[in-house]
Amino acid sequence: MGWLCGGLRWAEGRPALGWYGGGAVREDVRRVSELTYGGDVAFRVASAERRCVGARRGGCPLRAVVPGRSSGGQCAECARLDRSRSVAADTMADDPRPYAVYLAWFGPGMVKVGITADERGSARLLEQGAVTFTWLGRGPLMAARRTEELLRAALGVPDRIAYKDKRAVRAALPARTERAREIQEWHRRAGALAGWPESLERAxxxxxxxxxxxGLEGLRPMTGVVTELAPDAVVAGRLLAAAGPDLHLGTADGGVVVLDTRLMSGWELAGADGRAAGVSVPVKSMERGVQGGLF
Known part of the structure; x- marks a missing residue:
């Protein structure tokens, strides 16, 4: 029985890879491989095709093949189903659960506002790769959504920051006190705004x-980013850091390659010899700014 990769998971604040067995992506047959900083990450792509991971991890009824460069790992129909059930699509106005509004900091001048189900705690922030964050308040879904829109309109705070921008600054972050000081100022400015919903309890x-x-302390700058996986390709390196969906891997030639684990979803993967394998996938060089060859 082969195992399909489900990408990176954050369990109790630690990174792990999720796996789905039986040739189909099914939530009830999942296993998890914990990742350790300083340990080896080495795998080979064992399948000839990349299969759709399905909607809400329920399995794709078409067993559709998806492109290697797709970060979502879904066919068009499963992606549409996921969007239709998301909070961001405003199709869940009757959700009775409390929601939390947060400010997330990814680097100097890189702050976003967002909401998450209160029961999830900080899981959403780990999944996004937020280096520092603070809560703004908690309340009903629509009150949280109105608060998010208030900050976007009044302060110009976005609700999305591209992963390529987040990973570009991780190796040159200011000190923790400076990070906290910057996001504290945004919290102050947000709290001074008029128009907050009365049903939102401020934090x-x-x-x-x-x-x-x-694992960002002392992180070396990245030298390349994996652009896609392919049949029989190998990725191997020493795990230096993990943030959001990204793994920062130290390679045998002294480089640091970032692997967006969303590119792993839907592939059947097998173990590889980390000492001899290296990296044999297309990598975009960050040193030259052009598409590199195979590391």
Whole structure:
């Protein structure tokens, strides 16, 4: 029985890879491989095709083949189903669960506002690769959504930051006190705005820092980014850091390659010899700014 990769998971603040067995992506047959900083990550692509991971991890009824460069790992129909059930699509206005509004910091001048189900705690922030964050308040879904829109309109705070921008600054972050100071100022500015929904309970400022959980202290600058996987391709390296869906891998030639684990979803993977394998996938060089060859 082959195992399909489900990408990176954050369990109790630690990174792990999720796996789905039986040739189909099914939530009830999942296993998890914990990842350790300083340990080896080495695998070979064992399948000839990449299969859709399905909607809400329920399995794709078409067993559709998806492109290697797709970060979502889904066919068009499963992606549409996921969007239709998402909070971002505003199709869940009757959701009775409380929601939390947060400010997330990814680097100097890189702050976004967002909402997450209160029961998920900081899981969403780990999944996004937020280096530092603070809560703004908690309340009903639509109150949280209105608060998010208020900050976007009044302060110009976006609700999305590209992963390529997040990973570009991870190796040159300011000190923890400076990170906290910047997001505290955004919290102050947000709290001074008029128009907050009365049903949203405001939260005092408290900076939560994920640099330790991500392994970012002393991180070397990346030299390349994996652009896609392919049949029989090999990726091997020493795990230096993990943030959001990204793994920062130290390679045998002294480089640091970033692997977006969303590119792994839907592939059947097998173990490889980390000492001899190297990296045999297309990598975009960050040193030259052009498409590199195979590392």
């Amino acid at each position: 005092p400022f408290e900076a939560v820092d994920h640099a330790g959980a991500f």
